[in-house]
Amino acid sequence: MHQQPTPPAAPCERPSRDRREPFPADGTGLRSPEATGPAHQPPADSRPPSPAVQDSPTSSVPTRPGRPATAPAQRTPPGSRPAPELPTTRQRTPPGSRPAPELPTTHTALICVALPGLVISGEPGQLTGRGLDGFYRGGRRLLSRCQVRVAGREPLPVQARMTGAASARFVGTLRASPAAGPDPDVVVERTRHADGTERITLRNAAFRPLRLPVEVALGTDLADLGAIAAGTSGPELPASVHDAGLRWATADAAACVTADPPPSDALASAGLLRWEVELPPGGTAALELRVRPAGAGPLRAAGHAGTGPFAAATAAGDDPRVAPLLHSAVADLQALLLRDPAHPADTYLAAGAPWRCGMAPAEALAAARMTLPLGTRLAAGTLRALARTQLPGPGPRAGLIPGPRRDAGPHLPPSCTGTEATLLFPVLLAEARRWGLPDQETRELLPAAERCLTWLRTTVGDDTYLPDPHPAGPARCETQAHAHRAALLGADLLDAYDRPGAEELREWAQRLRTAFHAGFWVEDRGGGRPAAALTPDGRPVPHLTAAAVHLLDTGLLGAGRFAPGLLDKVHTEHLARLLGTPAMDAGWGLRGLGTKEAGHNPFGHRTGAVRVQETALAVAGLTAAGYEKEATGLLRGLLAAAEHFGHRLPEMYAGEQRSAGGAPLPHPAACRPAATAAASVVLLLTALAGIRPDAPARTVTLRPVRSAPLGELVLSGLRVAGTPFAVRISRLGLAMVEEAADGLQLGA
Secondary structure (H helix, E strand, C coil), rough: CCCCCCCCCCCEEEEECCCCCCCCCCCCCCCCHHHHCCHHHCCCCCCCCCCCCCCCHHHHHCCCEEECCCCCCCCCCCCCCCCCCCCCCCCCCCCCCCCCCCCCCCCCCCCCCCCCEEECCCCCCCCCCCCCCCCCCCEEEEEEEEEEEECCCCEEEEEEEECCEEEEEEEEEEEEECEEEECCCCEEEEEEECCEEEEEEEEEECCCEEEEEEEEEEEECCEEEHHCCCCCCCCCCCCCCCCEEEECCCCCCCEEEEEEEEEEEEECCCCEEEEEECCCCEEEEEEEEEEECCCCCCCHHHHHHCCCCCCCCCCCCCCCHHHHHHHHHHHHHHCCCCCCCCCCEEEECEEEEECCCCCCCCHHHHHHHHHHHHHCHHHHHHHHHHHHHCCCCCCCCCCCCCEEECCCCCCCCCEEHHHHHHHHHHHHHHHHHHHCHHHHHHHHHHHHHEEEEEHHHHHHHHCCCCCCCCCCCEEEEHHHHHHHHHHHHHHHHHHHHHCCHHHHHHHHHHHHHHHHHCCCCCHHHHHHHCCEECCCCCEEHHHHHEEHHHHCCCCHHHHHEEECCCCCHHHHHHHHHCCCCCCCCCCEECCEECCCCCCCCCCCCCCCCEEEEHHHHHHHHHHHCCCCHHHHHHHHHHHHHHHCCCCCCCCEECCCCHHHHHHHHCCCCCCEEEEHHHHHHHHHHHHHCCEEEHHCCCEEEEEECCCCCCCCCCCCCCCECCCCEEEEEEECCCCCEEECCCCEEECC
């Protein structure tokens, strides 16, 4: 069997199986590391679990199913040093072992989300009991099969579409009258909702009354989503008649389906509910099914509360794509909201559906940061929830926010998302304050941010770079960018509240900038590139990856200023040029790994696929640095891809080169909706408007993209300083504030 070794668990690095293992959708994925066992340790990558992958406590480099046991020979850019070989213990698949089975696909599924509820189905509308089909709550499949037959036949599917983030509509037809000819005379409409309800409506289009027998075949295995994805869910369970429906039970779970009106007949042995429906000419009749855990009431989704954390933002303008794109993004964010079970007032975002319906610290913080223009309530809830998971002292890990490992592709060992989350925490708090987080809430969260910054200073010690994972991992390019940003924004935050340590952080940030210029830049005949990492002995790993975009994300300071970054002006120009080349820009967005790099795979979630978050960060960073041509190319590619995905962007898709009349290839296991992809839409649009608030100083600076790549753009319903904010960008690239808080001054 293909083995994937996994090291012993450390507090900041829960063991990852380098596969997608679903988080619980009920918020139980958020808990202290001491209380978290293997069943609650999902990885941070983008694929479902496979039964052909097992854990072993012998190595630090996991192997992905289907990846060669050794990486292919690396191409080296002209004039650069050869890429160093990092130590690995990847093993070849033993002869005679079976390959990993095909994983359930998600790219053709209609996924309705209102966490902790979830329903997945194919376009025909029938829940067949195969693949991922089913109603879920809290990560458990309550119903896997729901097949409708009218007059002994299944309706012919004619349309399937999402009607919102939490609902879908399926329409089928059939001919019930012998003399109907080729025209259907019965329409069957099914509206399905993630809260566990399905409404089946029959409409008679004939000129005479119809008497139709209707059957609904039901079944379930009550399986966990992880077992379903791994192909180990087991057979359907026997049913029993219960109230106006059926019930299934195991030793630890039970589910029931009730019907309104009650069926005329219920057959437990066959899992059937039956009705005799009489329809006058032009008449309709409706049946409603309710799927619930036995003994549970209706679903109370966090995103459907009357006081959600997001402002009702809208977009309009010359480009007709911006309005539906922002609408879908906000709806997806609402659908992915969860409450901290112990503190229901605090909400945060699950990483994505269907695989990661629970807290993923780094993704939750990144998404909350990108959605600050919709208000600061999500940021505050996310920060409070994660502050409660922070490792206590004393000790070298005190202040760290735990997180799982993330696969980093063929050239580097897995990274620690706990490191990223710990560095993002003070950044989010500092920027939330600029957007209008109330002073009292900022003060309450400040001690947790200080502990993150203390962890950073302690971990770096007398060194310059921050290794990841600590202490023996490589110094990754993006980790240095995260750490540098955390130091500068953290210092700004400490100064604002007269707390010590700011100067020490700024001094280290300056040393890091100096060392980064000398150590990370790999010279070649094209002007050079930032290394992906430095090995523990200081050798550069020169591969060009999308992780380099984090060098452009420097963070917001006061008076509309961005913090200085790790790259100087010349190196920033070289990086901008590289990101705009066909090797990195697929025409649909930014590839995770350049096409000229060894190990490139257009479907590789870290080795060539287009990841929406990294593309959005590139657009925002290039725009802020003044490289509008490169930014516009990536922006237009992402918007074109969004059209093909029904304006609901997945977390990633294949990095195949765009061609005339083509369409982006979906990744079969990508989350959709995904928190970072939905939040990226907010970042993109507000970056085009160049909104840079400083709520403590009662100012907002506007630096719109001068070329106005989308023509006129109007953003309304945003939140700055806790009140509504609206801005209009003209076709000439000029900004005009249309709504703002009283006393908020427009900065230069």
